[in-house]
Amino acid sequence: MKVRQLFFDLDRTLWDFETNSRFALQYLYDDLKLGDSIEHFLHFHHTYIRINADLWNQYGNGKLTKEELRDNRFKKALAHHGIHDEVLAKQMSDGYIALSPHQTALFPGAVQMLETLKQQDYALHIITNGFKEVQHIKLERSGISHFFDTVLCSEEIGVTKPHREIFQEALRLTNCKTEHAIMIGDDFKADIIGALNAGWTAIHFDPEHKYKKERNVPRIRELSEIPELVNLLPIVAN
Structure with a gap:
């Protein structure tokens, strides 16, 4: 595992x-x-x-x-x-x-990427600022809910990303250590800065290169890049 x-x-x-x-x-x-x-x-x-x-x-x-x-x-x-x-x-x-x-549109390569990560025995989770009643529908209707062990919606704990509390709650729910957690998201402030401030590793999904590359965070344009990248990232010792 x-x-x-x-x-x-x-x-x-x-x-x-x-x-x-x-x-x-x-x-x-x-x-x-x-x-x-x-x-x-x-x-x-x-x-x-x-x-x-x-x-x-x-x-x-x-x-x-x-x-x-x-x-x-x-x-x-x-x-x-x-x-x-x-x-x-x-x-x-x-x-x-x-x-x-x-609606069921996913980014190109999403399903194949998730399948590859599952085959590589990664545990996968969702952390979203979206509202609980609609986020679960999105996952079900687009056919990807079965990939995820945990779905954490920010309204369940009363704070949104990038607040540290939501990342701490994610660790508690998944029994994951800080140094073993990787956050993957598009919003540099909510996903990336939030994760880094919580002591996590982060990967920035920026398909249109809207953001300036900062803080030496790996940046990808295609979801298909993730399986190889996560295997290369060093584990941070906290």
Whole structure:
């Protein structure tokens, strides 16, 4: 049995959040006839992405509740386009929550990479800032839930990555030593800095090279690089 245990982020690391979200939003735009008021879907999509990212940042900093995030993102996106309709905003919010997690797009090579790691006897886990009721649906619907021994959602312990507490809780749940834990994720602050500050090893998944390479952290563009890389990483002695 391998000593190493691998902890994956879910959204934008394994599950293709942008593709899946865009599909759900396009369906709602068409179904609710938003085109009658907003000329192009891309206009609404860009507005929603910006507002949603800002609200998630506030949520991560403890300035917003889960319910406020979900209530406000569509209200604000519609209001930006001159639509002040709380019933429509609620329809969009409910529809998005119902549709989005059932989408199944994964990043290229995700399944093959997970299969290889399992064949190499690695224990695999998920640490996600996403909400529990939808993250488990994503894993099930996309056919990858069976790869993971543990799924830890930040709302279960009341703090989000990069807070140290969520990494400590992950170690407790998996009976893993700090020096044996590797975090793999796309968000440099939440996943990588969070893991490093907790004494873990980290691998940065940055397929579009959005981030400047920092702190001598291994960076990959393809998930297929992970199985070979984890076998080469030295075990850090704490």
